[in-house]
Amino acid sequence: MTGLSVPAVWRGRIHRYRLVAGKCNSCGRIHYPPSHSCPHCGSRGLAEVELPRMGRLVSYSIVYSVPSESRSKAPVILGLVDLGVARVISEITDAGPEDISVGMQVEAVFRRITEDGETGVLVYGVKFRPVKEA
Numbered sequence: 138m139t140g141l142s143v144p145a146v147w148r149g150r151i152h153r154y155r156l157v158a159g160k161c162n163s164c165g166r167i168h169y170p171p172s173h174s175c176p177h178c179g180s181r182g183l184a185e186v187e188l189p190r191m192g193r194l195v196s197y198s199i200v201y202s203v204p205s206e207s208r209s210k211a212p213v214i215l216g217l218v219d220l221g222v223a224r225v226i227s228e229i230t231d232a233g234p235e236d237i238s239v240g241m242q243v244e245a246v247f248r249r250i251t252e253d254g255e256t257g258v259l260v261y262g263v264k265f266r267p268v269k270e271a
């Protein structure tokens with residue numbers, strides 16, 4: 138059983154509480170979440186950039202088959218969000234399938250992602266929710 142250690146959660150919290158991506162110094166592409174090397178060109182020269190918190194929903198899929206510990210949340214909506222400088226895949230929250238449409242404006246929010254049963258550590262992360270447009 139692989140639990141989440143408190144130090145690992147703590148180290149990751151900066152990236153989870155801000156919408157930080159990695160920008161490749163070689164090819165200029167932006168990746169979210171950031172990784173140690175560029176998935177496009179393999180360069181290890183990456184800089185951190187903070188992404189805009191508002192974007193548009195480009196595409197989405199509704200996932201009915203979710204892990205058993207998250208079954209009470211099903212279905213889960215996974216969205217491809219265009220933030221202008223980058224596109225990210227994230228869970229869409231505070232909305233049901235009937236509330237979602239391609240092109241709608243969404244904003245980043247922090248939500249509980251998981252609770253580790255053994256340590257009780259709550260892991261929060263970025264999700265996106267629809268913005269009510271006037």
Ligand SMILES: [Zn+2]
Nearest residue numbers: 161164175178
């Ligand atoms: Zn690159």
